[in-house]
Amino acid sequence: MNNAVTPSGIRLELRKLFLKSEPVRGYTLLSPTLLAMILGLAMPLVVLFTLSFWLQEYLDFIRTFSLANYVEFFQKPIYVKLLLKSIRISGMVTIATVLLAYPMAYFIAFRVKSNKLIWLILITVPFWTSYLLRVFAWKIMLGYNGVINSGLKSLGFLTEPLAFLLYNPTSVVITLAHAWAAFAILPIYVSLEKIDRSLLEAGRDLGENAWMTFLRVTLPLSLPGVIAASLLVFIPTVGDYVTPSLVGGPRGIMIGNIIQSMFGQSQNWPMGAAISVMLMFTVAAMIGLFLWGTHSYRKRVA
Amino acid sequence: MNTNRPWWRPDGFYIYAVLYLIFIYLPVLFLPVFSFNNSKYIAFPLKGFTLKWYEAMINNPPMLNALMNSIKIGLIVAILSTIFGLLAAKAVTRYRMPGRAPVVGFIMIPLVIPEIILGISLLILLSLADIPLSLLTVGFAHLLLCVPFSMLVLVSRMEGFDKSMEEAGLDLGENAWMTFWRVTFPIVLPGIIASLLLTFTISFDEFVLAFFLSSIEQTLPVYIWSSLRFPSKLPPTLALGAAIFMASFIVVTFAEWIRRRGVRLDSTSGI
Amino acid sequence: MEHDAIISFQNVSKHFGKVKAVDHASFDIQRGEFFSLLGPSGCGKTTLLRMVAGFEMPSSGEIFLDGQPMSVSPPNRRPVNMVFQNYAIFPHLDVRGNIAFGMRKSGLSKGDLNKRIDEVLELIKLPGYGSRGADELSGGQRQRVALARALIKQPKVLLLDEPLGALDKKLREQMQIELRQLQQQLGITFLFVTHDQEEALTLSDRIAVMSEGQVLEIAAPSQLYESPSSRFVADFIGTMNFFEGTVTAITANNMTIATQVLGEVRTTCEESFPLGAEVWVAIRPEKFRPEFTSPARDIDSIEGRMGPSAYLGDRSHFYVHIANRDDPVLVALQNLEGSVHQLSRPDQPVWLRWSEDAVVVLAKD
Numbered sequence: 001m002n003n004a005v006t007p008s009g010i011r012l013e014l015r016k017l018f019l020k021s022e023p024v025r026g027y028t029l030l031s032p033t034l035l036a037m038i039l040g041l042a043m044p045l046v047v048l049f050t051l052s053f054w055l056q057e058y059l060d061f062i063r064t065f066s067l068a069n070y071v072e073f074f075q076k077p078i079y080v081k082l083l084l085k086s087i088r089i090s091g092m093v094t095i096a097t098v099l100l101a102y103p104m105a106y107f108i109a110f111r112v113k114s115n116k117l118i119w120l121i122l123i124t125v126p127f128w129t130s131y132l133l134r135v136f137a138w139k140i141m142l143g144y145n146g147v148i149n150s151g152l153k154s155l156g157f158l159t160e161p162l163a164f165l166l167y168n169p170t171s172v173v174i175t176l177a178h179a180w181a182a183f184a185i186l187p188i189y190v191s192l193e194k195i196d197r198s199l200l201e202a203g204r205d206l207g208e209n210a211w212m213t214f215l216r217v218t219l220p221l222s223l224p225g226v227i228a229a230s231l232l233v234f235i236p237t238v239g240d241y242v243t244p245s246l247v248g249g250p251r252g253i254m255i256g257n258i259i260q261s262m263f264g265q266s267q268n269w270p271m272g273a274a275i276s277v278m279l280m281f282t283v284a285a286m287i288g289l290f291l292w293g294t295h296s297y298r299k300r301v302a
Numbered sequence: 303m304n305t306n307r308p309w310w311r312p313d314g315f316y317i318y319a320v321l322y323l324i325f326i327y328l329p330v331l332f333l334p335v336f337s338f339n340n341s342k343y344i345a346f347p348l349k350g351f352t353l354k355w356y357e358a359m360i361n362n363p364p365m366l367n368a369l370m371n372s373i374k375i376g377l378i379v380a381i382l383s384t385i386f387g388l389l390a391a392k393a394v395t396r397y398r399m400p401g402r403a404p405v406v407g408f409i410m411i412p413l414v415i416p417e418i419i420l421g422i423s424l425l426i427l428l429s430l431a432d433i434p435l436s437l438l439t440v441g442f443a444h445l446l447l448c449v450p451f452s453m454l455v456l457v458s459r460m461e462g463f464d465k466s467m468e469e470a471g472l473d474l475g476e477n478a479w480m481t482f483w484r485v486t487f488p489i490v491l492p493g494i495i496a497s498l499l500l501t502f503t504i505s506f507d508e509f510v511l512a513f514f515l516s517s518i519e520q521t522l523p524v525y526i527w528s529s530l531r532f533p534s535k536l537p538p539t540l541a542l543g544a545a546i547f548m549a550s551f552i553v554v555t556f557a558e559w560i561r562r563r564g565v566r567l568d569s570t571s572g573i
Numbered sequence: 574m575e576h577d578a579i580i581s582f583q584n585v586s587k588h589f590g591k592v593k594a595v596d597h598a599s600f601d602i603q604r605g606e607f608f609s610l611l612g613p614s615g616c617g618k619t620t621l622l623r624m625v626a627g628f629e630m631p632s633s634g635e636i637f638l639d640g641q642p643m644s645v646s647p648p649n650r651r652p653v654n655m656v657f658q659n660y661a662i663f664p665h666l667d668v669r670g671n672i673a674f675g676m677r678k679s680g681l682s683k684g685d686l687n688k689r690i691d692e693v694l695e696l697i698k699l700p701g702y703g704s705r706g707a708d709e710l711s712g713g714q715r716q717r718v719a720l721a722r723a724l725i726k727q728p729k730v731l732l733l734d735e736p737l738g739a740l741d742k743k744l745r746e747q748m749q750i751e752l753r754q755l756q757q758q759l760g761i762t763f764l765f766v767t768h769d770q771e772e773a774l775t776l777s778d779r780i781a782v783m784s785e786g787q788v789l790e791i792a793a794p795s796q797l798y799e800s801p802s803s804r805f806v807a808d809f810i811g812t813m814n815f816f817e818g819t820v821t822a823i824t825a826n827n828m829t830i831a832t833q834v835l836g837e838v839r840t841t842c843e844e845s846f847p848l849g850a851e852v853w854v855a856i857r858p859e860k861f862r863p864e865f866t867s868p869a870r871d872i873d874s875i876e877g878r879m880g881p882s883a884y885l886g887d888r889s890h891f892y893v894h895i896a897n898r899d900d901p902v903l904v905a906l907q908n909l910e911g912s913v914h915q916l917s918r919p920d921q922p923v924w925l926r927w928s929e930d931a932v933v934v935l936a937k938d
Binding site: 026 | 319385426430449543550
């Protein structure tokens with residue numbers, strides 16, 4: 001075609017292409033988001049990965065490939081120990097949060113007949129306070145002159161305050177379980193709410209008692225919500241350094257604190273990058289394992 | 303309210319729900335208590351009622367400055383991420399695109415990696431590229447974090463109404479842009495509002511990214527973090543926390559009241 | 574005829590990945606016609622309609638609308654309007670707002686526009702419904718509003734995508750009559766998509782039968798029903814009994830076919846088949862006349878035994894077992910004078926008669 005090379009011809013052809021091709025239109029709409037994500041997510045992760053193979057020399061980087069950071073990671077026991085401890089603490093937080101949240105979500109989904117929204121708002125209200133202040137609140141609760149100690153003292157149960165309440169892994173678990181409560185309730189509630197009520201009646205109708213109906217119908221059907229809740233709690237808490245440094249004390253520190261110090265006082269960015277990469281891979285592996293486990297559980301039940 | 307048992311013999315679930323509420327409310331309620339306590343130490347016993355921390359809060363330029371920064375970033379991030387999220391949600395719900403699933407997965411990555419990794423990797427990139435840290439870099443990081451949330455909210459809203467509504471708009475002679483304004487926008491408006499509220503809240507309360515990516519100009523969470531280490535700065539911070547809590551409580555109550563009124567007006571005017 | 578085509582499909586194909594939704598469609602739709610695209614779901618009829626509206630673009634080929642090629646026109650610049658399958662009534666606007674939606678650039682003054690809307694509301698028999706919300710309308714009313722919203726634009730072609738599918742039977746039949754009247758009254762070309770063959774037969778001037786992306790046959794309803802051109806069309810439109818046969822004799826306008834089941838079948842079929850061709854002999858259920866005594870001549874009848882029957886109100890269906898055939902033959906009979914009871918004794922011998930012009934001969938493919 002002759003007119004295809006004239007400017008108006010090219011415009012016409014482009015216009016045809018735009019009208020004809022849904023991928024072109026779709027990716028045009030996606031382009032701002034994709035651009036931001038490539039600049040702010042893909043590139044930084046590539047750079048993080050690269051940096052983990054470099055070394056720090058005072059304020060500069062030695063930009064030659066080296067496995068030294070990874071060697072150090074596995075040789076010094078502290079890193080692996082902290083990583084495992086973080087996973088343990090975070091895992092306990094996840095289990096505690098989900099176990100505590102499930103009955104509450106169940107209550108709102110099945111027992112509350114009207115005003116469900118009010119209950120949902122009631123649950124989220126405490127989370128309108130700053131995350132940092134929420135964590136700090138547990139210092140007030142568990143501290144030496146805190147609520148629990150003062151309360152027990154004034155009731156005559158104690159003469160001296162208990163010092164062991166704060167600054168240990170348990171206080172980190174309690175604080176995190178409290179801070180992420182709403183994130184666990186909402187997805188579980190949504191998945192419970194979606195369950196077709198006639199399925200539960202069918203379960204009862206087929207001769208199962210309430211508890212067996214729950215185990216064989218309700219629980220498997222709400223599993224997507226439980227999975228979402230678990231991931232939503234596990235992923236952010238495993239890398240957290242705020243809570244451990246406020247309520248954890250020296251015994252309660254987690255892998256996030258080490259990473260943060262590598263970018264702060266210790267000034268060893270490549271080492272920090274290597275620890276981050278290890279954390280990322282471990283988390284990915286944990287999630288994969290977890291999803292695989294729940295998947296095979298669901299298969300067994302079905 | 304929810305069962306027909308007498309109140310003195312409540313359902314086990316009901317007792318559990320009340321205990322659960324106590325668990326999530328109790329610690330948080332002590333924050334405002336100490337904001338009225340006449341002592342700079344956050345410890346028992348209480349020393350008497352005072353409003354001086356609220357006065358100190360108003361006369362604390364660094365803190366108010368941090369508050370303003372957080373509001374500014376929150377507003378801009380909320381608007382931008384909602385626009386990005388809306389465009390992306392429209393693309394993935396309305397067009398057949400090859401590679402859609404991996405692209406969506408890629409956009410959702412910020413939801414599944416710990417924030418500290420997001421923060422330090424951006425920090426490394428910025429320092430290697432010699433880009434100075436500022437509120438802008440914090441805002442950009444918040445945008446990355448908020449777009450996936452916005453997109454999740456808006457995708458579910460977009461999936462909730464039929465594509466043929468938009469086709470009808472085009473069919474009746476409006477171009478894509480006017481169809482968006484006259485059809486899509488009014489229908490997804492509740493989703494847009496939800497997205498704005500959610501992303502503002504996320505940005506306003508975000509600490510980790512701001513901690514790594516801000517310089518002298520602080521956001522409110524960064525300021526709070528520093529005040530947690532200096533006991534003298536703490537009581538006014540608690541006062542601010544309590545004030546923000548009250549303000550958001552009033553806003554949400556008011557919004558809910560408006561919504562209910564709106565619903566009532568709608569249902570009476572129709573018949 | 575050809576010069577008055579309002580829509581002309583020229584070699585139009587549409588692929589979704591590997592699936593050929595429409596495969597080389599070439600045909601014209603005449604101005605003022607009520608034209609139906611008929612076929613089972615997934616046959617490509619909706620895709621064809623959506624290509625006319627501009628929601629899908631042909632992978633190859635070109636659609637001409639009133640002589641203009643459409644490949645560079647977005648949906649909003651095409652002189653066609655659509656009634657959607659689910660009506661797509663805007664939920665945030667009332668009836669008046671929905672109808673006025675497309676009139677923003679009409680240049681009418683507010684008063685004139687209101688008058689037009691009132692006229693259209695009158696036309697669709699919903700006067701006084703202007704301020705109703707979308708959620709306060711019944712299915713039939715929504716359908717009318719969708720119709721009004723499209724018609725007020727005075728399109729050259731009105732596209733209807735299975736618009737009656739969601740309505741119950743009574744309402745559907747009433748809307749069929751109204752649609753037909755509306756089309757004749759306004760003289761607008763209607764392009765109508767349906768999978769319901771009865772609906773297509775009732776409404777259309779011409780019908781295009783589609784299957785797996787191909788347009789198999791385009792013809793007037795009576796011709797499609799009485800002398801379909803392929804086994805698929807014969808089977809899809811109404812019900813049909815098929816018998817295998819071979820052409821054994823051909824005269825000027827008569828043909829004899831030897832079948833295993835019916836014996837020698839004579840027909841007045843115009844289509845010419847070569848001697849010895851393998852063919853299908855097809856007879857509609859209502860073209861068989863059952864008799865309970867052996868007819869005098871045996872050439873146009875077959876003996877069988879009564880099988881199960883179904884009472885359908887206005888008519889009854891009988892299944893008749895015939896020697897040399899596994900499936901029973903379906904016979905339909907109007908229930909004129911209680912004939913049901915007489916016929917429904919099982920295992921009773923019965924003779925099925927047919928006339929020469931009831932026989933349709935179709936090529937075996």
